Amino acid sequence: MILRCCLHQQQQLLRSGSLFQTWNYSTRNSHRFRVFLFIQHQQQFSPIKSSSAKVNGEEEGNGLKQKVVNVGINYGSCNPGEYEYLICPMCKGGQSKERSLSFHITQNEKVAIWRCFNFECGWAGHVLADVGPAEDGVNKVNIPKQLSEETLGLEPLGDELIDYFSKRMISVETLHKNAVMQMADDKNVIAYTYRRNGEIVSCKFRSVTNRKFWQAKHGKRILYGLDDIKEGNDIVIVEGEIDKLSMEEAGILNCVSVPDGAPQQVSTIGFLPSKKQEARFKYLTDCNGHLDKASRIVLATDGDGPGQALAEELSCRLGKERCWLVTWPKKDDLSCYKDANEVLVHLGAEALRRIVETAELYQVKKNSL
Numbered sequence: 001m002i003l004r005c006c007l008h009q010q011q012q013l014l015r016s017g018s019l020f021q022t023w024n025y026s027t028r029n030s031h032r033f034r035v036f037l038f039i040q041h042q043q044q045f046s047p048i049k050s051s052s053a054k055v056n057g058e059e060e061g062n063g064l065k066q067k068v069v070n071v072g073i074n075y076g077s078c079n080p081g082e083y084e085y086l087i088c089p090m091c092k093g094g095q096s097k098e099r100s101l102s103f104h105i106t107q108n109e110k111v112a113i114w115r116c117f118n119f120e121c122g123w124a125g126h127v128l129a130d131v132g133p134a135e136d137g138v139n140k141v142n143i144p145k146q147l148s149e150e151t152l153g154l155e156p157l158g159d160e161l162i163d164y165f166s167k168r169m170i171s172v173e174t175l176h177k178n179a180v181m182q183m184a185d186d187k188n189v190i191a192y193t194y195r196r197n198g199e200i201v202s203c204k205f206r207s208v209t210n211r212k213f214w215q216a217k218h219g220k221r222i223l224y225g226l227d228d229i230k231e232g233n234d235i236v237i238v239e240g241e242i243d244k245l246s247m248e249e250a251g252i253l254n255c256v257s258v259p260d261g262a263p264q265q266v267s268t269i270g271f272l273p274s275k276k277q278e279a280r281f282k283y284l285t286d287c288n289g290h291l292d293k294a295s296r297i298v299l300a301t302d303g304d305g306p307g308q309a310l311a312e313e314l315s316c317r318l319g320k321e322r323c324w325l326v327t328w329p330k331k332d333d334l335s336c337y338k339d340a341n342e343v344l345v346h347l348g349a350e351a352l353r354r355i356v357e358t359a360e361l362y363q364v365k366k367n368s369l
Contacts, residue, residue, distance in 0.1 A: 064105070064129040068112050071125065073103065081107035091121035094217075147200045152216060154181040154191050154203075161190060164208055169344045170245045178225065178245060192241040194219065194259065196226055196288070204241065204259070215260075221283045223256040226290065233295045236356060239302045239310060243340035247300070250344065250352040258314075259283055262306035266313060284317055295322055298359045302339045303328040315362050324359035 068075060072089035087093045088101040100118040105111070115124040149155075157165075157175060161182050165175055183189040188209045194202035202219025206212070225244050229235050236255040238244050239262055247255040263280070284291060291297070297318055301307040315323040328337045329347070337343045343352045 064109055064112055067127040075103055078103060078105055080105045080109050088116040088118060088121055088123060090123040091116060091118050094118040147216060147219060152203050153184045155184040157182050158187055160187060168341055169249060174245050174248050192224060194222055194224055196222055221259050223283055223287055224259060225256040226287055229254050229256055229290045235294045236298045236300055237314060238300045238340055239307055246340040246344040250349040252356055262310035264306055266309045281317055296324060297322055298324045298326060298356055300326045300340055300356060303336050320363045323362040325362045326355050326359045
């Protein structure tokens, strides 16, 4: 992120008794923003003094520093008149842990101002050395009320990520239909946009370089592809976003993915689940009733232990009598294919479709294992 300050304008306004800070910054996708922070003093700024000047035996900057510390900013040895980039005490630098807080103390040590440029935070404020706390301006964190492609810093997929999906047999048409995007500031990060009635309500990010993933702060936990199950009595549930895209390549459009993967083990055997465990599956009830009307729900979770645990959790909550379970075919004598995308890549779209169509009633299948 590039930050530029209009220093000439600042100096002119400082002489007139007002501080008018202008930050210009741009992101890699060339969108430019301008942020203004205006502070009007009741008195003219005093002439610039040395930072070591003392009033009544105390350093003049000490009162200002204490005010800054009181709001949670620890700026160490920031020199008056210079800009420092710090870890924001509100958002802790976000997922990237970057130094997103631009912090500045005026040359005469009368004013400290700051703004966090993390798009999920936006915390800003100022404190004045010569006034009481009631006249300071410390703003609350500015969380966007509605997520959008702009506030999330998204852009259309580039050639590298399109090639990444192509190797996994996911077409450009399927990517566009599901509004799969990428981070503008990191071309190696996929952005799966979660939408309800066409509006973005959350976003999951996945790096293709280190395989880490994270979700947008303050996003809503809903099923991925929720709008695709508004109609129809048959619904397929998978464990990951790429598996949902794989089902579409096989012509299965009424499919959704859980938002945060599988649990390590089943929580409902022998005891009542805790509130925390129940909260994990709240996305099942926050789906506008789309699951309630389904007469047949096919569980196509991963074939490993956590995937089987997820299938059990889902069937307990949705009703075993209307749940069917897929059986992933053998890969070799020792292992089976793990999920929908692996089947799509190695066996093709028609094979994936047949596997879903031949799923067995959940309770019957579990009893045979």
